[in-house]
Amino acid sequence: xxxxxxxxxxxxxxxxxxxxxxxxxxxxxxxxxxxxxxxxxxxxxxxxxxxxxxxxxxxxxxxxxxxxxxxxxxxxxxxxxxxxxxxxxxxxxxxxxxxxxxxxxxxxxxxxxxxxxxxxxxxxxxxxxxxxxxxxxxxxxxxxxxxxxxxxxxxxxxxxxxxxxxxxxxxxxxxxxxxxxxxxxxxxxxxxxxxxxxxxxxxxxxxxxxxxxxxxxxxxxxxxxxxxxxxxxxxxxxxxxxxxxxxxxxxxxxxxxxxxxxxxxxxxxxxxxxxxxxxxxxxxxxxxxxxxxxxxxxxxxxxxxxxxxxxxxxxxxxxxxxxxxxxxxxxxxxxxxxxxxxxxxxxxxxxxxxxxxxxxxxxxxxxxxxxxxxxxxxxxxxxxxxxxxxx
Amino acid sequence: xxxxxxxxxxxxxxxxxxxxxxxxxxxxxxxxxxxxxxxxxxxxxxxxxxxxxxxxxxxxxxxxxxxxxxxxxxxxxxxxxxxxxxxxxxxxxxxxxxxxxxxxxxxxxxxxxxxxxxxxxxxxxxxxxxxxxxxxxxxxxxxxxxxxxxxxxxxxxxxxxxxxxxxxxxxxxxxxxxxxxxxxxxxxxxxxxxxxxxxxxxxxxxxxxxxxxxxxxxxxxxxxxxxxxxxxxxxxxxxxxxxxxxxxxxxxxxxxxxxxxxxxxxxxxxxxxxxxxxxxxxxxxxxxxxxxxxxxxxxxxxxxxxxxxxxxxxxxxxxxxxxxxxxxxxxxxxxxxxxxxxxxxxxxxxxxxxxxxxxxxxxxxxxxxxxxxxxxxxxxxxxxxxxxxxx
Numbered sequence: 041x042x043x044x045x046x047x048x049x050x051x052x053x054x055x056x057x058x059x060x061x062x063x064x065x066x067x068x069x070x071x072x073x074x075x076x077x078x079x080x081x082x083x084x085x086x087x088x089x090x091x092x093x094x095x096x097x098x099x100x101x102x103x104x105x106x107x108x109x110x111x112x113x114x115x116x117x118x119x120x121x122x123x124x125x126x127x128x129x130x131x132x133x134x135x136x137x138x139x140x141x142x143x144x145x146x147x148x149x150x151x152x153x154x155x156x157x158x159x160x161x162x163x164x165x166x167x168x169x170x171x172x173x174x175x176x177x178x179x180x181x182x183x184x185x186x187x188x189x190x191x192x193x194x195x196x197x198x199x200x201x202x203x204x205x206x207x208x209x210x211x212x213x214x215x216x217x218x219x220x221x222x223x224x225x226x227x228x229x230x231x232x233x234x235x236x237x238x239x240x241x242x243x244x245x246x247x248x249x250x251x252x253x254x255x256x257x258x259x260x261x262x263x264x265x266x267x268x269x270x271x272x273x274x275x276x277x278x279x280x281x282x283x284x285x286x287x288x289x290x291x292x293x294x295x296x297x298x299x300x301x302x303x304x305x306x307x308x309x310x311x312x313x314x315x316x317x318x319x320x321x322x323x324x325x326x327x328x329x330x331x332x333x334x335x336x337x338x339x340x341x342x343x344x345x346x347x348x349x350x351x352x353x354x355x356x357x358x359x360x361x362x363x364x365x366x367x368x369x370x371x372x373x374x375x376x377x378x379x380x381x382x383x384x385x386x387x388x389x390x391x392x393x394x395x396x397x398x399x400x401x402x403x404x405x406x407x408x409x410x411x412x413x414x415x416x417x418x419x420x421x422x423x424x425x426x427x428x429x430x431x
Numbered sequence: 432x433x434x435x436x437x438x439x440x441x442x443x444x445x446x447x448x449x450x451x452x453x454x455x456x457x458x459x460x461x462x463x464x465x466x467x468x469x470x471x472x473x474x475x476x477x478x479x480x481x482x483x484x485x486x487x488x489x490x491x492x493x494x495x496x497x498x499x500x501x502x503x504x505x506x507x508x509x510x511x512x513x514x515x516x517x518x519x520x521x522x523x524x525x526x527x528x529x530x531x532x533x534x535x536x537x538x539x540x541x542x543x544x545x546x547x548x549x550x551x552x553x554x555x556x557x558x559x560x561x562x563x564x565x566x567x568x569x570x571x572x573x574x575x576x577x578x579x580x581x582x583x584x585x586x587x588x589x590x591x592x593x594x595x596x597x598x599x600x601x602x603x604x605x606x607x608x609x610x611x612x613x614x615x616x617x618x619x620x621x622x623x624x625x626x627x628x629x630x631x632x633x634x635x636x637x638x639x640x641x642x643x644x645x646x647x648x649x650x651x652x653x654x655x656x657x658x659x660x661x662x663x664x665x666x667x668x669x670x671x672x673x674x675x676x677x678x679x680x681x682x683x684x685x686x687x688x689x690x691x692x693x694x695x696x697x698x699x700x701x702x703x704x705x706x707x708x709x710x711x712x713x714x715x716x717x718x719x720x721x722x723x724x725x726x727x728x729x730x731x732x733x734x735x736x737x738x739x740x741x742x743x744x745x746x747x748x749x750x751x752x753x754x755x756x757x758x759x760x761x762x763x764x765x766x767x768x769x770x771x772x773x774x775x776x777x778x779x780x781x782x783x784x785x786x787x788x789x790x791x792x793x794x795x796x797x798x799x800x801x802x803x804x805x806x807x808x809x810x811x812x813x814x815x816x817x818x819x820x821x822x
Contacts, residue, residue, distance in 0.1 A: 235678035250659035268641035287626035
């Protein structure tokens with residue numbers, strides 16, 4: 041395991057501080073009732089926005105982030121100091137054009153970047169929630185976002201856009217708030233989580249829980265962090281975000297800064313070194329309990345089950361226009377999962393476009409340089425903007 | 432994590448005892464020089480045999496086991512009390528017919544079931560080797576097997592058979608001991624380990640090493656075992672042995688003994704419960720350091736690299752007859768990996784058959800009920816036996 045900087049105790053780290061004092065706009069939204077029947081008493085949603093809301097309040101685009109993403113779509117990240125995770129797609133003159141649209145992205149419910157979650161201080165106890173945090177669902181996340189959108193005085197979103205877990209939220213938005221979504225653009229996602237995906241998430245959760253520094257979820261009170269377990273979880277998950285072809289192309293069996301095999305357990309291969317880096321970089325910015333809760337929310341997602349087992353019913357009567365995007369080498373949410381959404385939308389008489397993009401980059405392709413994706417997003421939003429009367 | 436029986440300390444467990452006092456035949460074979468340049472001073476190989484060697488010593492079949500297999504191919508396992516791992520294929524009247532062939536399977540070098548490995552007591556120190564054990568290669572495993580075959584007075588093996596890591600050994604046998612292998616049957620394997628496979632192995636190793644009970648490999652001296660880390664490693668690996676279709680068919684999103692989601696981190700889904708069981712069952716019978724060393728040996732395997740980058744040269748001048756078997760849903764060693772072996776053999780003018788078996792069972796299909804596999808093995812061995820003059 042490459043070394044983690046221990047000069048700053050985790051309890052005082054920048055990531056830890058973001059949970060209660062985010063470098064973001066913050067909305068205090070009161071009580072949120074959850075699918076579990078429990079309630080969050082003092083919901084806080086941390087969010088970023090880009091561009092300006094027009095007078096008609098008709099140009100708002102909500103971006104929903106993925107499992108390990110956050111609200112810092114198009115600005116320097118306050119913890120990592122890296123560029124926003126979707127600057128490739130979002131910004132002035134970009135496919136999601138902030139000169140034209142008012143772009144909002146909120147940290148999800150259960151996240152660790154300022155929206156209430158297990159790392160937040162529970163005002164009732166003065167301690168971090170930890171496992172006292174309730175299990176949440178994708179619909180709960182979307183309810184929290186809807187409360188934010190109310191708070192911002194926006195009746196109807198021009199578009200809701202997101203990939204992976206973000207795509208699940210887009211589908212849930214289009215289903216739960218049919219009148220509030222003009223256009224929906226879910227990508228690299230599914231209407232339910234598959235058995236294999238649940239299995240990979242379970243491995244990650246067990247890796248976190250196996251770390252004695254997890255302390256049954258009370259690690260923040262102990263002033264430590266289950267970094268090793270969370271790094272292992274991230275490494276396993278990260279493989280699923282790529283593709284065999286991408287790994288072969290990027291790394292193959294290339295050795296890491298050495299002329300030959302060392303006959304040891306150092307990272308002889310570049311792919312090992314890369315994975316170790318992914319693991320240790322992740323634990324610097326992410327809360328382990330958040331990881332447990334957000335993976336659980338994805339596992340629980342099954343939009344058809346919420347509608348009598350018929351996915352088309354989730355979209356009954358919708359007037360939203362949809363564009364579904366999949367990537368050929370995505371094995372986490374393969375095209376077949378995305379196509380099921382398309383079929384359900386057709387059965388619901390919804391206007392839907394479907395684009396399968398040829399890419400060897402795997403699931404993460406939606407975050408990467410994919411000109412066909414950019415053209416798809418640009419074209420879909422352009423047509424929708426015309427239909428909405430946005431100039 | 433489902434509970435592991437702690438009533439028996441690991442230091443006294445049945446699995447622990449097998450490393451030094453196996454329920455197997457044992458051959459003491461002297462010094463073994465390794466690819467790393469190091470040497471094992473007192474090589475012990477533990478093995479099982481079934482059937483009888485004929486007078487001409489021409490009917491011996493060597494079975495090479497996979498990463499987490501062992502020599503107990505066709506008898507009750509001394510630790511788990513389960514049937515042998517390949518009884519479906521090996522036994523009287525089975526495709527590998529023990530009425531006809533003398534079948535041998537040895538625990539691999541670096542294993543934990545009686546052949547010298549990291550869990551064995553180092554006679555020089557009186558302590559288990561642990562990380563003082565050298566990193567070994569697939570070729571080292573095969574050298575140890577060749578020493579056993581010498582010891583048994585067998586000049587030429589009728590057949591060498593194995594899947595996955597066992598298939599790597601079959602390829603290495605056919606390459607290193609060309610005159611000693613009449614027929615070779617590698618299945619579900621590759622001539623090298625891919626970047627993605629190395630990545631999954633690295634996750635497993637990091638999971639073991641992250642467990643504080645690993646104690647830098649000295650856990651046997653401490654009287655403990657990194658069970659949690661090893662269980663996580665096994666869970667991650669186990670997913671790769673199956674296929675998305677198999678997981679979907681067996682489990683889908685079915686709930687485990689409960690009518691609805693519990694909004695918690697218990698194993699709500701059957702697939703979670705199944706994986707947890709796989710993890711905890713594995714740690715009862717397998718040594719964590721062995722897991723590190725054997726995964727490393729697989730990562731290091733690159734038969735072409737050992738022959739100037741040209742795989743065909745590994746088989747130059749071979750007279751062995753080959754049958755290569757792959758499975759359509761195997762994503763660990765997909766058909767393309769197996770086909771590369773076929774192409775190299777054709778280039779080397781070797782007689783080779785190739786069968787791709789339609790199966791949704793994933794990599795583990797070679798261990799399961801696959802009638803087309805049984806017919807393939809029967810047919811190939813029958814034709815080879817005729818060619819060898821075995822009645």
